[in-house]
Amino acid sequence: MxxxxxxxxxxxxxxxxxxxxxxxxxxxxxxxxxxxxxxxxxxxxxxxxxxxxxxxxxxxxxxxxxxxxxxxxxxxxxxxxxxxxxxxxxxxxxxxxxxxxxxxxxxxxxxxxxxxxxIGETEMRGVWQENCLGCGKCKLGYFGAVCPVTRCSKRLMNGPCGGSKEGRCEVNPGISCGWQMIINRLETLGELDRLSEYVPPVDWSTSHSGGPRRVEREDQKP
Amino acid sequence: MKTDSRLERVLQAGHFAVTAECGPPKGSDAGVVERKGKLLFGYVDAVNVTDNQAATVRMASLAACVILKNMGHEPILQMTTRDRNRIALQSDLFGAYALGIRNVLCLTGDHQVFGNQKEALGVFDLDSIQLVRTVRDMREDGTLIGGADIESPPKMFVGAAANPFADPAAWRVVRLAKKVQAGADFIQTQCIYNMQRFSNFIAQARDMGLTERVSILAGVTPLKSAGMAKHMATKVAGMDVPEAIINRMAGVPKKKQADEGIKIAVETIQHVREIKGIAGVHVMAIEWEEHVPEILSAVGLDKRPKV
Structure with missing residues (x-):
């Protein structure tokens, strides 16, 4: 929402x-x-x-x-x-x-x-968390359903930066380190191997960088 | 040789390399860079020039690199992905090479919230590892991101940073491996105060065969005071300053604390020289460049090889 x-x-x-x-x-x-x-x-x-x-x-x-x-x-x-x-x-x-x-x-x-x-979720009563930037090319499948584009303050795609401390982000201790969450999730799933591969630069053309986006579907039009 | 970098020649010849950091001024006075360059001249194999460190506006790293280059220094251009997208980064790499720069250290950069432009848009189009790969691909394949051919590709000696002290601890060496895999030729580490943790990290890197594939330069920052030690321990992201170091600094009178900090730096260098897999040292004397020569003299590293 x-x-x-x-x-x-x-x-x-x-x-x-x-x-x-x-x-x-x-x-x-x-x-x-x-x-x-x-x-x-x-x-x-x-x-x-x-x-x-x-x-x-x-x-x-x-x-x-x-x-x-x-x-x-x-x-x-x-x-x-x-x-x-x-x-x-x-x-x-x-x-x-x-x-x-x-x-x-x-x-x-x-x-x-x-x-x-x-765009976020109601994490608990009175707490709302951002977790989607609408980048237009969902990569959650590779990152244990934790979005590095949204949950990492620097949008890092290849692992946590040097500022991750005890699960908190360097930007503000109120922010959970997105990469710590990704690693925790993949560890739980036994899929940490997903992270050893190099992730190439993101294609931002599907995000707002490509201009305001619009979806048109003929099958849905009157 | 992959490049005509002096740093590469030093490392290839098996010398214990020495690099130091030079922070450009918060203004446009070339004289500040020249003064710092003069202090370091002859004592180091290469000089790192920081790129708006701590997200604070300073003279462009590339400009300061050229000033140092003109003095006879071998600059290492630090490049962060925080402020420039892939168009600007690749363009700057062309320009840097055209101006005689042969080394680049690829960084993501401190978040803009730490600096004096907190309202800035954080670019982060690439991350540091993607930048490493970009610079490597320019040299090895002669291509831009996306595969387009470059007419005269820059052939840079590619560096990256490593922080053995951040979390998650088990991940640090994996990230180092990713940087090596992406094409890093040399690594400069976060400054070391926790020697045990650093040794463990290097042991892991050795076990994975990484120290054979990349030259690791150990980061050293002399502490000026007990206050600085405490500040770094609590306020600076990704630092590990153990209680023992803080107590040691606080245990001497204020006037003697600078000497104690230098002593600790000297001991740190002596220690890392003994660690198998360490190829050199990177001295980051923050606004304290005048002490670099005495630190290097104390460990017998002040005479740099002719290569």
Whole structure:
């Protein structure tokens, strides 16, 4: 899923202050799972904004709505009746949701309430971990299902650097050394031999380095 | 001979090689490089020029290499993959060779979080082992990454680093083997304070036949003070400074600590010379280059062979 965090109210105010009616739109998918932009967070942000404006003796119209998915047209269209009544839309979707709204509602300002962070997993309640960079050529099969591109701070492909200490990364002790995890996993699986081979330079052309990516499938088109 | 590197000739002739490190200045004064070059001149077989070490902006390694080369030094160009992608790295290798550089040390580099440009994009298009292979392929096959032919390929003597003190401990020698397999001709190690751990590492390398295939230069950094010892023990990634060394430094009066640090460096060099499979020593006197000659004199390595 996509993991995000909500921006602070000051930054959000800086974007929405010029409008007198704001539609606050959440997304009940990924960003609900990471407790940043789901239904609950949408209602909370709406309330927080109202209080914040009231403190400045202002009373813009603020309406909350939440979509099941903010990145799919079928869902986005569900708020079509609310859009004309508001000057701007404040999105609690990820970056994809914000841009999808902007494509559908071409004449409305769409403003992000979240900072979109990464593709990751809920490791435990309240902890989300980045574990995929979307490089476009999955190599997990060779590395015990631990991604060196994502989990190593230097994206090393041929083993841990000299800064790995007691399973921690040199960049920050809060980061697990991705290579220690790879080695541990392959040791458990009895497949450490996979690591003795030289891994050639990564083909980054399938990643964002090749430009914004797009998938088109004729069998899926209407 | 694979190259016309002086370092290769020294090692091939069986001499115990001596290299030292020269950090370029945090500015554009060539005089700083020349002063450091002068301090080391005649005492070393080759000089490593660091590449924005600790991710701090300094004069380009290649520029400082050329300044030293013009003084008669044999430079070792340190190249990290942190700041440049494969286009820039390969282009710099062409340029370096055109300017007379014959040795390159291939590194990944300290992460940008350690330096004075923490907001920088970390490139890491290649890793150090892939860079080793790239430089080797240029020389042996005359090709770029991807196989395209090079008109006049650079023929560099290829180096890599090894850190016997990082984790996972069992992996360190495997990584060394990968570097040798990728084409490293020489290895310069992390600075040694834990001699037991270093000896074990070299014994493993010997058992795997690696010391026959690659020339290993043992890294030595003289400690300036007990404070520096503690700092390296706790703050510098991938370092192993045992309690005994810290206590020894702290056990002498402040004014004498620099002398004690030099004494430890001298003992370390004497010790590594006795280890089978060690081909030389690499002295990294961080902003303390003026002490390199006395350290080398103390161990009788100050006269360099004519090769």
């Amino acid at each position: 996509v993991v995000a965090e909500r921006k602070n109210i000051e930054e959000i105010r800086g974007m929405v202050d010029r409008y007198s009616s704001i539609l606050v739109v959440g997304c009940d998918s990924c960003v609900a799972e990471c407790a940043a932009g789901g239904h609950r967070e949408t209602m909370l942000l709406g309330a927080a904004l109202k209080i914040s404006f009231q403190q400045d003796s202002r009373n813009p119209r603020i309406t909350e709505a939440c979509l099941d998915r903010q990145c799919v047209d079928d869902f986005i269209e569900q708020i079509a009746h609310l859009v004309p009544e508001h000057e701007a839309i404040l999105s609690l979707g990820c970056g994809a949701g914000v841009q999808a709204l902007a494509r559908v509602y071409g004449d409305k300002p769409i403003l992000p309430a979240l900072d979109t962070l990464f």
